[in-house]
Amino acid sequence: MKNTFKTLALVSSLLVGALTQAHAKEELLDRVAAIVNSGVVLESEVHDLFTSIKLQAKKNNQSLPSDSALKTQVMDKLINDSLITQLGERMGVQVSDAQLDQTIANMAKENNLSLTQFRESIVADGLEYDKYRESIRTELISGEVRRNSVRRRIFISPQEVENLLSVMKEQTNNDIEYHLGHILIEFPTDATQEDMTKAKTRADKVIELLNGGSDFNKIAIASSGDANALKGGDLGWKNINEMPTLFSELIDGKEKDTIVGPIRTGLGFSIVKVLDIRGRQVVEVEEVKSSHIIIKPSIILSDDKAKAMLQDMLDKIEAGEADFAELAKEHSEDGAALKGGDLGWADPSTYDSAFSDALATMEVGEYHKPFRSSFGWHIIQLNGRRMVDVTSQMSENRAYQILYNRKFGIESARWIKETRDEAYIEIFEQEESDD
Incomplete structure (x- = not known):
């Protein structure tokens, strides 16, 4: 198998002939820097991320290690990204152009810039906007795959929550x-x-x-x-x-x-x-109160059919011919179905990114048309929004979230290490450049 991958790498790295008026001239398009299971990391990707980090460091007046040490870390990140992206493809995790545009619009807003100004700032930093845009898509997919994969590894007992609440109530250094x-x-x-x-x-x-x-x-x-x-x-x-x-x-x-x-x-x-x-x-966070109906595609239920089923339900709800909660109890495929799809009050950032992005576009009382998340197809009803001060909140939810975040960091590191240990990874020697 190793020889097969090497052959693939050599073929992928061949010089492609570019015809001129007089004769064929060889032109180097790209090289494979690493093979990662069924995917590859290209030298152009290494170069682009390496250059981006150096530009940002210069802009922020930060010192960096040697170029060789930096490239090692860049390669590690791109290998991890490739592994996670491949996992995402198998899990059906997708980030649509609409979701991507909404995320970038939110980033621009956080920086008090219009979309045009934000794009201009990216270009001014020496980056290609289209490549930057796709890197955001990769980060969104990676984040979703990581959350979905690590979440199932985390267990928090009621006793752990009680213990932390007791400690927090006694603390004077909080x-x-x-x-x-x-x-x-x-x-x-x-x-x-x-x-x-x-x-x-x-x-x-x-x-x-x-x-x-x-x-x-x-x-x-x-x-x-x-x-x-x-x-x-x-x-x-x-x-x-x-x-x-x-x-x-x-x-x-x-x-x-x-x-x-x-x-x-x-x-x-x-x-x-x-x-x-x-x-x-x-610290104030916005919480939303929402309900949803989820239909999960399967071998016998295609994506198109799941989407069509939800659109038919939504049409009946909006026409007053059906009740959202009753349809959720009858058709929704998760634990919230018994409560009519009610998800209660929650920080939207804890949801799947497609779900939280959809919520961000909604007004209270509004329904969202069918959309795909990593879990399946949804329609949402937004029932409320509120701002909550979580600075000194000693609720069970707050304690649970603190414990979850603690464990997530540890389990996330273990998960990516195990994923790498099980993967086929071969790194090729890169040609020296003028970086």
């Missing part, structure tokens, strides 16, 4: 947030004692460099095996309860610029730095 940086020095899945010793030696060396004043962002990009490596290891702002338990016990009460570690985890040795400290920010 008004402090820490901006954290993280570097993960990995060891293999079935690590030997020698593997762990080598990883520990590397982690100790990283600690030594950081204590000597080396740039955290630069070392994270060069050395970290964490998913946030290309972001300089940035974990964002978190209070004590939102951190992994191993981190919170060591970070609680520490001052800015404190470095802790190496911390042994199931994936390797973690090194954490307190980049900054602030008082807890007031």
Whole structure:
């Protein structure tokens, strides 16, 4: 099989003849940088992401590691993207042009720019807008596949929720947030004692460099095996309860610029730095109250048929010939069917991206035409919107979400590691460029 893949790579990398008036002239179109199961990573993709990161670093006045170290991290990300995208294709995860346009419109709005201004800013940064647009599609698909794949690995017991609620009620330091940086020095899945010793030696060396004043962002990009490596290891702002338990016990009460570690985890040795400290920010989130009917395509029920069934239901609802809740009880294919499709109040960001994007376009009382998510075909009824202050909310939902986010980060890292371990990956030596 390996030889077959090598042959494919060589064929994919052949020079294509471009005819001129006088004679045929060979022109290099692209090369395969890596084979990832049934897909490939092209050198042009490596070059584009590499260039984009360097442009952003220059714009933000950030230091970067050597080009070879950066390209290694870029290749790792593109391999992960390829694996996840292939999984997405098998799962039927899709992001339509309409969903993509809505996401980009939201990004422009968050930056207080019109769509035209946003596009111009992308081009001004030296990026091709069409390629940037497709990279957003890839990120949306990757995020959805990751959420769907990791969600089923997470179990949170009622006792865990009760325990966290008790801790939160007794805390006096819940008004402090820490901006954290993280570097993960990995060891293999079935690590030997020698593997762990080598990883520990590397982690100790990283600690030594950081204590000597080396740039955290630069070392994270060069050395970290964490998913946030290309972001300089940035974990964002978190209070004590939102951190992994191993981190919170060591970070609680520490001052800015404190470095802790190496911390042994199931994936390797973690090194954490307190980049900054602030008082807890007031956080408001919008919650929506909605109901839905979902029909899941199958071998005997095509996508077109599922969509048509829902459109017929919606026509009857809007004509006053049928009731949404009764149709949901009769036809919807999930646990909410018994409640007439009622999903209750929820933060829309916790839903499938296609579902949350659809909700974002709706007015209260409105129905949404049939659309496809990674779970199946839906119609939605939006029943309400409200803003909720979640800063110091000590509800069961808040505690559950904190526990979920903690476990999601850990399980997400395990999941992608296992996915890579099971994949066929072959990386080809790249030609030197003028980057």
